Amino acid sequence: MKQVVLAGTVLLATAIGANAADLPVKAFFKAPPVPSWSWSGFYAGVNAGYSFGNDTFDENFVGAAQLPGVGHVLPRGAVAGGQLGYNWQFGHVVFGVEADGQWTGQRDTGCGGLECVLNFNGEVGAFSMRHELNWFATARGRVGLANEGYLIYATGGAAWAGMRETAMGQIDEARGEVAVNNVLSGWALGGGIEARLWGNWSAKVEYLHLDFNGTTTTSHIVGGPVAGVGFDVMSLAKTRVTDDIARVGLNYGFWNTPAVAPAPIDPSAAAWRWTGFYLGINGGYGTGNTTFQQYNFIDPAVLPPGPGITNNVSSFAPQKLGPRGALAGGQGGFNWQIEHVVVGVEADAQWTRQDDVGCGQGCVSGESEAQRLNWFATARARLGWANDGYLLYVTGGGAWGEIEQTSTMVSSDIFTLHSKQTRSGWVGGGGIEARLVGNWTAKAEYLHIDLGSTTNSLAVTDIFYNSFSVKSSFRDDIFRAGLNCKLGMN
Template sequence: MGMKRTGFGIAVGATILLASTFAASAADLPVKYKAPPPDPWNWAGLYGGINAGYSFGRDTFDQALPNLPAGRFQDGPGRILPTGGVFGGQLGYNWQIERWVLGLEGDAQWAGQRDPGCGGFECIQNFNAEVGAALVRHQVDWFTTLRGRLGYANGGYLLYVTGGAAWAGIRETATLQFDDSVASATVKNVVAGWVFGGGIEGRLSGNWTVKFEYLHLDFSPTTTTTRLATPAGLLPFDETNVVRSHVTDNIVRVGLNYRLWNAQATAPAPIDPAANAWRWTGAYAGLNGGYGVGNTSFKEFKYFDPVAPPLFGELTHYISSFAPQKVSPQGALAGGQVGYNWQINQFVVGVEGDAQWSGQKDTACAMSCFTAGGPVETVTQRYNWLATARARLGYAGSGYLLFVTAGGAWAEIEETDVFSGAAVYTSNFKQTKGGWVAGGGVEAWLSGNWTGKIEYLHFDLGSINHTFATTDQTFPTMGTQSTVRNDVIRVGVNYRLGG
């Protein structure tokens, strides 16, 4: 508890110090501003554009070799966490009735997401290079969506939710390795599913608009059966391999649209003069909620003494994961933020700090995870809380703010490692980790002193090395080494306290 309070106190203290210092200096600086005249912009019509962004998937899989004499089936989930860039275009049509906007949009995207998962039922390497490993790799080549949109227009921006159907091309590669005998097979699947999300779109100039949005894609589970065979190596094999997987994806992207054709059925709703006159300078505070998807890469270890030479005839002096394995804590977030902004013409600089409760948690298979007489080993990881202290840099449009943000981050991470040996050994521990965070989003004026925002943050919290002693004479020491990342999407409301 002491470590937890110390880390949390550092985060909150840094936030208060940054905000108060910046507010004191900014309050003495004069700002001259003249609101532009109202512009009756309307969203109705046909539009097209391009977009680019970042994707972070969380795929669950299990693997089986059913034709082995005893069979070998995975007990518990494995994780594949494909991440990468996305790029594509969209075409859509909007209808506007007063301030309400209905629309239909389709997009097609190239995707650079890929990731290997090790430990379908085994991911073991001995000190003498003996290997028993099952690996599955997912590569998202493309995806496309067809969605409805429902939005509320205010000022020069549009708040909207969106949902519909989605399709994707997934390249799945299964690999088996027993010592130096290796075989792989690749299958291309087209999967269908659903998509849901939301965002903010704002007018730039003329018929040009810019948007920031988040999409969650969930595809139907697949079962892929392949033949994995090789005559080479010390342990040649010919096996039927079955992989069951469930692919999900999270997309954060920015886009640029051009309205190709105006189709105004009713008179446009004039832009609220208060939105044009809104200024971002001042202190603010608010609440937020959202969702986080963690990306932790880990290796497990069992050893007698990793630097001592093996004993005569010894086969299991030192064992580790053959390749990095993954666990992905996901769940809801809730918290609050305080900050201060300073606006110069259309540019905004500021500082912001936040503290979050987190419900992110996940359990994944580790070195060995099969039911046919083998041991079952798992890693469970969760986030108890998150905190950041960040700078913000933004561009202010008519009632909205596009911003990027970066700074320091802290989190309390709780982990439970379960190992098998002469008995089952369990180790539970907590660590407060510090690192960095970067992201961006859009904030929009709502009414009075109230604003709303949607933002994405990527956390890098460094590495965790954990070892513990056991009563196992063969492996008296066990442990894990991991690198901890987290991706968060959240919405929030702020109230400007003064400025």
Template structure:
């Protein structure tokens, strides 16, 4: 701005009458144009794709004992859809604030048929499938030039199919619902300009589609209670109509060198589990679904060739993820297995491959995952109450994607700071534990997979992460 005012003043002086006879007239010099400020105001349309994970608690007294089983169906799969929205950008003491509205509709292949129980010659199985959903939300965010960090919330709706079958003495009965349910949604994300009218985003949404109670049409006409909760992880591409569409990053930011930082986020597990009693015979297959908060630190190093960024990163996390709501094996005081499954800590060592669009780094990441898996099983039989405890440290793999951008925190931090938002999928393998209920041998298995969405802050020890526009 100072250079612009000085150039304007010189133009004024050059065009004024000469005030000294011995001074030659100065040639006219056009003032340099002001750099355009990125403006998020305007309509946009776009598409998105991602993965969804349900944590849908189901309670059903399928044996008619007076004590219902409690377990999770965990519909998982890919989905895709489209969105449309409008943004308003305004100034505030915090910087440019962006207010917006957005609606989307998605079709998907989320499903789960893991819950199957076989006890005393009676069999029951359950399947759940959310086949489409949509949202209508408000958005509010803080813009840092061509990067928008936002939170979002509003109305959610979707179609959910639930099926159950029960076989007793060779007679099979069934139950099914197919209905549209509504509720609310909340989430967060980061959107960044790609050049011209295009932007890209990474986003997490939590959908609560309510609770339902149905009287089953199975042999035992006992209530089936369902709670529909969906975790949505997706990336999107938007085309902006109007507003500032002249953005074109000229130089990629400098990402090379060491960095150190911390992160905070949430995680949800989909642990395919089983409990078997060969002597009975009994076989229960179900999901454990520990969820909670994760937090930790990371360190890494980047190499850069033009806009391409190659890196290595390692992190270690503490976690509150827990599932203590699953109860099977009749779940009566006389015979039960009540689970308390946790993931106390985990970590990763990953490669990163990214492309810098101006000062925004879009990257994919993958590598080694490791962590501690704890399983407590409170059992009851004629021998009384006993708690079985098992702990394993396991290794596996992880893959994901994210966006990293400069972070100034209202001007309090310098140009060496960045913030990132990323999604990771981690597979920590399987565990198998043997124990005794009464005098009967029992085997419990657990395959641990995690969906992690987190935000981090990094300090780069090299030159500042800046780019020219």
């Protein structure tokens, strides 16, 4: 992969050199004219999108020794809300403040903070955590670069959220749960591209990362008795909540430009065409969504299967990991523009170091699961709508990635199952791309990657078991920004 990224960088540098040779030096480096459309003034709007939570919980019994691992909850769900703000524009630079309030339907349950075991005889020992993020709000500053009808910006500030946390336990048929409501505080950071549509209306594509301060909750969980089995425990859970938001918005600006006749457009932006080859680089962030179940298969010579007996001890429910981390790479493609419609193809290759580790079936005994995405690549079609130097598009196609996985089973000894394999799947997403200057464009993009599921197995020599197996799936959500250079003249 390093060779792929290096080759892409060399090709981009070559393309830039060739492009600069074709264009007059003064024209290539000439700054765009001062915009006639102004972003200054108050605005208000609505938005909708999707959120990708990645929460950890470190659960323990009050007074017990610290456990070696953590459980994971991955709340996903739709978001919708509204925003209002004020911008000040000075030439091409825009400063602003914005506040927003959001409803969200994020929900998820994670098993394995203490243990997550379904025994061979049907007995259950499982403690889990459910997170429900009901709302969040932010108050942020914005700083951006405006060029005619679009604005590229970064944003950051404070964030708050309302979360309902439910601690659950099950021993055989005895079940118990306790819920608490917490208001969390933290910070928000992100960016996006906003483009003028008509009159005083504009649309935006935006990414936000939310990171909230950790909470510690003590819960008195009582279950049963059922058929003579019950429990009464004090659970201590330390929770950390993070969230990644991809959303689109519609704004209306007050008192900036007349809402009647559209403002004049930069002639170079109006003449800009997307048709042609391009090369570029990108960087961003990925947050994975892994489900897994561990299976310890019983040696039939030790315990022959019988009525009501299974041949394995397994995870009681699918457990979760959230591999996340930075990514960087390059892309190349070709566009065809017909009036406002743009059709294209694009391929990219990415280095990434997304990884995570958490509890396996028995966190108490030290069983664990770790996963890492080393690289991925996609080959996609693109379909978009272009207007005045910007392009809104959707994209989809095939995806490939290398996943490295390490699973640990603890019995009479510690057994480790390690695998590294290239998986294939599909990718879908969308974004917005805007012309900067000359043949340079910038884009903000979201991709969802699904690399399917697989089962890995390891033969073991143990007093009870003859093999250890893990079934896992891998999905990934990518948020990235890119810089492209179109080859040749416009």
